Amino acid sequence: MTSFIGYGADPRIRFTECLPWLAAIAVFFLLPDYLSLGARILTYILFALSLDLILGYAGIVTLGHSAFFGFGAYVAGILSAKLGVTDPLLLLAAAAAMAGALGVATGAVILRTHGLTQLMLTLAIAAVCLEIAHKATPITGGADGLSGVTIAPIFGAFKFDLFGRTAYLWCLTILFASWWLTRRIIYSPFGATLAGIRENRVRMHAIGVPVYRRLLTAYAISAMIAGVAGALLAETNQFVGLNVLGFEPSGELMVMLILGGVGRLYGAFVGPLVYLIAQDFLAKQFPEYWYFGIGLMLVLVVLFARGGILGLADALVARWRKLK
């Protein structure tokens, strides 16, 4: 299901890898009415990227990734609404640091377990975060959510406008930087180690790799990126609600990632794009049927197309090559 990038791989950026960015810039000029949806998609791509690192590359199944997303969102929201910190870059940095710390704390505990216990712990931690956000109303706004999140103009010059133009470009920039960093990590020896851990953990121990430490590092990095994504959401919506926490965003993100293809970097791009666009058009008109359709799609993907959209694309390309 996943591709391996290791010591034999060419790390130079291929032409096809530039296409998503060109497309994103084209969207900015050609589809000005859809920029807030666009910003949302970009944020979720970042979130999906963070999950792919720990799930697709390191092989850790977690249902609680929303904990870092939501934590980042609330950190940014609280710093802004309650403590008056409004610089957008500073908010992202704070969210990254705090989410990373949470990642280290929870990872230290979770990564020593495996199987159902590990899955259960990821769920329990996400549930705890949701409960805290729900009940700590004076800080988080409770069930009504945290409003009054104000963001200063970026670098003092670019104000967040009503049409979502600044938000879109801001998300695009952050996504680009994060993508670039993540891509380096995946191509690095560390990334190769992660894939080794996923493929055959026993072997990795027998090679002398400190498996637990490597997983913890990956988990912390993944948490940081998820935290940045959450903070981005808080900045662009200028609001943080309870729906950034709990099982549903984790589940939904998983669906997006599986749809695109796990463990192949660009699955995290394709999945949220397709999902959120489909959701925008279909869910408004037929919400229950949308949900049913997603469930059905998930079942079918697991049974027949485990590599998601990119996996199917690969299979088609392979068949086309055979015909030639």
Place this chain on the structure above:
Amino acid sequence: MEVFLPSLVSIAFHGVAYGMILYVISVGLSVTMGLMGFVNLAHGAFAMAGGYVLTSAITRLGLSFPPALVLAFIVVAAVSVLLERWLYSRLYDAGELEQVLFTIGLIFMAVAAAQVVFGMLQQPVLLPDYLKGRVSLLGRDFPLYRLFIIVASSVIIAALWFGVERTLWGAMVRAAVDNRAMAQSIGINTRRLFTITFALGSGLAGLGGALGAEIIAIQPTYPFEHLVYFLIVVSVGGLGSLRGPFAAALLIGVSDTACKYWLPEFGAFFIYVATIVLLLWRPAGLFGRRL
């Protein structure tokens, strides 16, 4: 002290009723996870289905309460057989991620279907007249239905434990949970065993959902909302064991009731924290042997 003791009794009573329902629903999950190694997150959907069957049977088919309960068990068990044969069985050898995704997909489908067919609102709890009212115990009044829940669950649980301890089917399940390869090599038809056990576990979930509709409300979001608790019962109790989840379910039932009564501002916070602590201390669960 005057006020404390009766409220303690009340909490114990309601907590035990809640815990027993949790157990009846979750025990099937523990056995199938221990037996088939299959992470079935959609188990709550079976419980929800049982509740819907009960209400539909009473309102649309005019059945009285006892046959409606039985119907809940039978219908859910039958549907689960179809699901197991057609879908679940293809993924027995698949990885954990696939099983998780697959069952999440099933949850989505079940939730959506429930919404379309039954609407968003909670199903009304339709008790027969002879189970309504209150009964007096230890100086306090308790709802008769809750007492019925405790008694009925005890009967179900006793029958289950007897079945697993004394019947041939039970022996085969215990053998296969212990060592599947070994069980197969002595001629146990594990395929059929899986199907029967899955049907039984799901049927029990449906029965528990129907029986416990008063405590755990039947509405489309049921499988999501209560998933964590069912999984806690199973993981803290220990996969593949019968007694472990019973202890865990009672613990959760009573603690949850106590917390909601005395510390409502904290909600389920303590339960989750306690789960985390317990799982770190005993990763295989209180009584578990695998994992």
Place this chain on the structure above:
Amino acid sequence: MSAVLETRSLCKSFGALVVAENINFRLEVGARHALIGPNGAGKTTFVNMLTGLLAPSAGQVLLGGEDITRLAQEARVKRGIGRTFQINTLFRDMSVLDNVALGVAERQGVSRRLWRAASRHRQVREETFALLDMLGLADDASKRVVDLPYGKQRLVEIAIALGLKPRVLLLDEPAAGVPSLESGMILQVLDRLPEEIAILIIEHDMDVVFRFARAITVLVDGQVLCEGPPAEIASDPRVRRVYLGEQHE
């Protein structure tokens, strides 16, 4: 001659089941030592205790004089113990190059780097290719392990262990399951292994044992039955009895 690997009174029991009893074992520098014994004698258990996969119930394991009994697997690997598994434990979907490079990179201390691309680490690639060359696998470097014949997969298993530059190499049935046409390859590789590595090989194939070993230890029911050069072991009546049974004496 100093012992590079030594065990003192090593014991292991699982409840009432004793799988290793009072094993005193020495492996000299540059040794070519074989561990033989009937099935269930506890050979793999012994190796697992040497590598740290299993903790002994009593006794000590010493590497180069240092007590490593409490050390975890990874630490022992860093101090120079490498092993192969009886059943191939490889990264099946990865290339041969990556399989071996992972170990080499770890040993070189490179594998925790996040910044530069793996394929740009020339030292890792060069050392890996040199190793593959030595084992005759250079042409298969970019092939997926799962696509190789079983005999070559066994060689990859050995290559990974060699990439760790171990002082002590524990080979668990290297020729096991290899069709006879391919086992010649493995024997050649075993012959050409560097002299300074102390090698302990578990084997059932007596041809391999007698061709390769300069010393043999016989393990039966978790205890050392006898030890010595091949000729002595071959003519020892107790060994015959263990392998062939009473009537055939």
